[in-house]
Amino acid sequence: MHNVLPGIFVFVFGAVLGSFLNVVRYRFPRHMGVAAGRSKCPRCKATIAWYDNVPMLSYALLRGRCRSCRWRIPPTYVVVEAVTGLSFLLVWLAFGWPQAAAYWVLASLLIACAGIDFDKGIIPDKLTIPGIILGVVFSMTVLRGDTVTASLLHSALGILVGGGSLLAVGLSYKLVRKVEGMGGGDIKLMAMVGAFLGFKLALLTIFVGSVVGGIVGLVVMHRTSQGMRASVPFGVFLSPAAIACMIWGNDLIAAYLSLLR
Numbered sequence: 147m148h149n150v151l152p153g154i155f156v157f158v159f160g161a162v163l164g165s166f167l168n169v170v171r172y173r174f175p176r177h178m179g180v181a182a183g184r185s186k187c188p189r190c191k192a193t194i195a196w197y198d199n200v201p202m203l204s205y206a207l208l209r210g211r212c213r214s215c216r217w218r219i220p221p222t223y224v225v226v227e228a229v230t231g232l233s234f235l236l237v238w239l240a241f242g243w244p245q246a247a248a249y250w251v252l253a254s255l256l257i258a259c260a261g262i263d264f265d266k267g268i269i270p271d272k273l274t275i276p277g278i279i280l281g282v283v284f285s286m287t288v289l290r291g292d293t294v295t296a297s298l299l300h301s302a303l304g305i306l307v308g309g310g311s312l313l314a315v316g317l318s319y320k321l322v323r324k325v326e327g328m329g330g331g332d333i334k335l336m337a338m339v340g341a342f343l344g345f346k347l348a349l350l351t352i353f354v355g356s357v358v359g360g361i362v363g364l365v366v367m368h369r370t371s372q373g374m375r376a377s378v379p380f381g382v383f384l385s386p387a388a389i390a391c392m393i394w395g396n397d398l399i400a401a402y403l404s405l406l407r
């Protein structure tokens with residue numbers, strides 16, 4: 147019970163940060179400064195009042211529309227706020243301090259990348275490259291479970307396996323079908339995941355992301371009848387898969403291994 151109040155606080159903090167990640171998601175691919183001024187409605191340019199900018203609550207009260215022009219706010223904006231709040235809470239419950247703070251950084255980067263990939267089909271290097279460096283630094287400090295050298299190796303192997311396996315898939319796809327199958331953004335995203343989580347959880351992330359992405363891809367293809375031309379941004383599936391693996395991955399691998407024994 148003593149966890150309830152801090153838990154609520156952590157969830158609200160995550161949701162507020164999710165609201166900021168929506169700002170990053172909107173402004174980043176448009177080359178706007180993330181800290182440049184108050185949020186405006188993208189259609190009527192009315193400045194959004196603080197009471198219309200409360201995570202999740204404002205969206206519900208305004209029924210998902212802009213107060214001045216009734217523009218329909220994409221529902222994925224409220225999804226980002228809810229997912230960030232929930233991820234922050236689950237990470238905090240699973241790891242506690244100070245590890246939770248390092249994983250919050252990864253979760254935030256992943257959610258911003260997923261949002262931009264969903265909107266624009268790109269994953270910016272400006273998020274993933276610093277993310278890779280932060281992953282190495284955190285692995286050797288707050289997330290360190292072993293000697294510094296062992297932690298550095300763990301992180302480096304994660305980068306190689308995480309990024310490398312997607313690179314290999316991309317290259318073979320290109321060889322067989324003569325089209326680009328895997329974006330460079332996905333490769334760097336997985337290198338970032340590997341830097342934080344190591345190679346085992348990076349591989350599990352790719353597995354989970356591919357299964358879920360494959361199923362959703364089939365449904366989308368069926369619905370849009372575009373056949374194989376319908377493209378589904380992979381980062382949208384890899385990011386939540388990475389967050390799930392960060393929280394439950396080690397338990398899942400342990401349970402699986404004990405089943406084999």
Ligand SMILES: [Zn+2]
Binds near residue numbers: 187191214215
């Ligand atoms: Zn408006």
